Amino acid sequence: MSDRYANFANSGPGRVLVKRLGLPNPPMLRRYRPGDPLVRGPVLVGAAPGGRIEGPVRKMLTVAEVPMDGGPPWSALVFDATGVTDAAALHPIYEFFHANARALAGGGRVIVFGTPPAACASPREATAQRALEGLTRSIGKEFGRGSTAQLVYVAPGAEEFTDSTVRFLLSGRSAYVSGQVIWIGQVSSSPLTNWARPLEGKVALVTGAAQGIGAAIARVLARDGASVVALDVPAAGEALALVANEIGGTALQLDLTRPDAPSTLAAQLLSRHGRVDVVVHNAGITRDKTIAKMSAEQWDAVVDVNLSSQERINDALIPLLPEGGRIISVSSTSGIAGNRGQTNYATSKAGVIGLVQSMAPILAPQGVTINAVAPGFIETRMTARMPLAAREVGRRMNSLSQGGLPIDVAETIAWLAAPGSAGITGNVVRVCGQMWLGA
Structure with a gap:
């Protein structure tokens, strides 16, 4: 569904009126298109x-020809704070962002690196490293202009x-991801990655793939090289076939x-492909x-559909996952913040987060990762049916002032799902434009 307010706000007359009245100002987001430079x-x-x-x-940026x-202006501000060992040592971070905040281009990116508090050598170091969460989340709400x-x-x-x-974080692929904390652990090896088609030769299963978010997942995984098995209920068979045919996958x-x-x-999966490399629980x-x-x-x-079925499918498919396998579950910000009138849904989506966090250490010895994404307000047929007032609140109550x-x-x-993400497991990444409340 089209966001008419955002379209108006980005028109000539709209920009003037929005500024004059102090209304929400949804920026045009920098989203990825094949062939785009990283920044x-x-x-x-x-x-x-x-x-x-x-x-x-710096080595990675050099290889990527960044x-x-x-x-200035800068497309991104990147700060390594892993050397911060106490609260006083946070001051260089202030100096860096104070001096360069206004020099970040529209749609820019900010990345701060830290040391996991649990891995710190002292309570003072752990305290200072935990403080970085407040810094980055506040920056996400301050800098604006689609950053x-x-x-x-x-x-x-x-x-x-x-x-x-x-x-991912520098590129347009992360346009609606902000205010997040991502944890990267050590792995035995870092696989070589074809950055243009990182899933080349992989077999990916996507449930609930006939429309909306599931269809988009199937298309993007196929774009990145995967052979996609698109799954949905028989009632959605016609739409499912259209998606599978479009991407050259299997319905x-x-x-x-x-x-x-x-x-x-x-x-x-065993008879047709001999294995499955990526399992996406979207249904x-x-x-x-x-x-x-x-x-x-x-x-x-x-x-049953949102949670128990994931557990049953995992039990059956984990034996088919090779080393380097990926399980990715779709949760929701409702599972983090709760939502009136959705106790069943919020319970199931919070359970998905529990599933990911409890299974991550169990699967790690097999070289298999498991993570979750938690969407916020996403423009789909379901949200298009919401009452107007509720829909507008859902769209505007985030740092980007729009739905994803x-x-x-x-x-x-x-x-x-990419091979290069082997060090990421047990994470829950919100795709919500940095919601203002609850999450």
């Missing part, structure tokens, strides 16, 4: 004394495993709530009512 201009890199990340980041001089800000915690020894994340009609669905799915339903008015059937249906698009969720999933 549009030079990147400024700074560091606190003793940082571990500056060198690897200039690090010639500004985003993220904090990336890099475990000691994982300095060389940041390329995939830096590329699989299957109701995931059937008792034999996991074994049927595993048998299909989901809503049955909204306040809990006082909600029937047992409405509760059970949502929990299905491709924003898809791009985030493709980043987590």
